[in-house]
Amino acid sequence: MYFPKAALLAAALSPLAASALAFTRPDLVLNGESPVFTQSRWSWTDCGLPSDGVHIKSIEVTPDPPKPGQDLTVKVIATSDKEITEGAYADVTVKLGLIKLLKKQFDICEEARNANATIQCPIKGGDHEVVQTVALPREIPRAKFMVDVKGYTADDEDLVCVKLNVDFMLGHNLW
Template identity: 55%
Template sequence: MHARFIAVTLASLSLASQALAWGCFGQDCNQAANQIAFSAPQAESHSGKTKASAWEPTPGQGWQWASCGTGDEVVDIDSIVVSPDPPVPGQNLTVRAKGTVKDEVSDGTFADVVVKLGLIRLLARRFDVCEQAREANAEIQCPISAGDYELEQTVALPREIPPGKFNVHVTGQNQDGSNLLCLDLSIQFGFRR
């Protein structure tokens, strides 16, 4: 369940980076974002060394997350680990998440995702959580029972992600109107190698 939310978030990041790189905005980007987020091309191998720059994130510090909720949310995230860290544009990113779902999640549940590059808002989008899980043929499908979950999801990051720090804010509501989750992510991308 939690990896699914992270995958949705990364799909938003993919969509935002495509919008920034290609000037793609609106409904035309939806299909591209899903293709980018849920396909898995072979990771490229890079040989040779490059100089580090101010844009190069420190290994193990390219990804940060924090719960911004009050503790009464339906989804309580314990941990999120990404590999590689820092994420690399044009390569696969594997997200492993652990947490607890406190109440059933079913149709009518949505997540709101806002992606910013620095202070510039790139994307604000609402996702139907159950519909996204069905379309991606996710491991867990709605209705999702209360319980502890540990999931893994691999997404392909587009090569066009520009260097910089992306900030992602995720909130949502469960089908009964209760708060689904509140999550802040910070993802630092360096220059492509």
């Protein structure tokens, strides 16, 4: 996944979680005939401080809830209180319960360049809207995932903090 700007850290959370969790696993089938459908849910929390450089106002996903095997469009509206420059980065952790599945650091500006994003570093302060579309893998395990994203400036100052919960558990109506 690519993060076109600091605010996109949050936007990329759901797609990143899905990509990070794309283990090879065939769809579950009951009685050899009926596929099991997921009942996907997600939520987000701004875990940042008032002194952080980026404040997430909203995160919207389409479709809502996200569906494995389909494109997911994420729209984030955020305000940046300061300019975001080369060297800004994000630490992303994906967990399944207490088990850490992924821990990776992303260079925000490099990811924006690689994605050919419309917003590039340096990113001026102000209000920003970022839209990103990604293909969700069909093989997302049926489980509840927690995604933590903590962004930092090039000077290691807190930039943004977002926690996502993504639920791809089996639905209750299997017949």
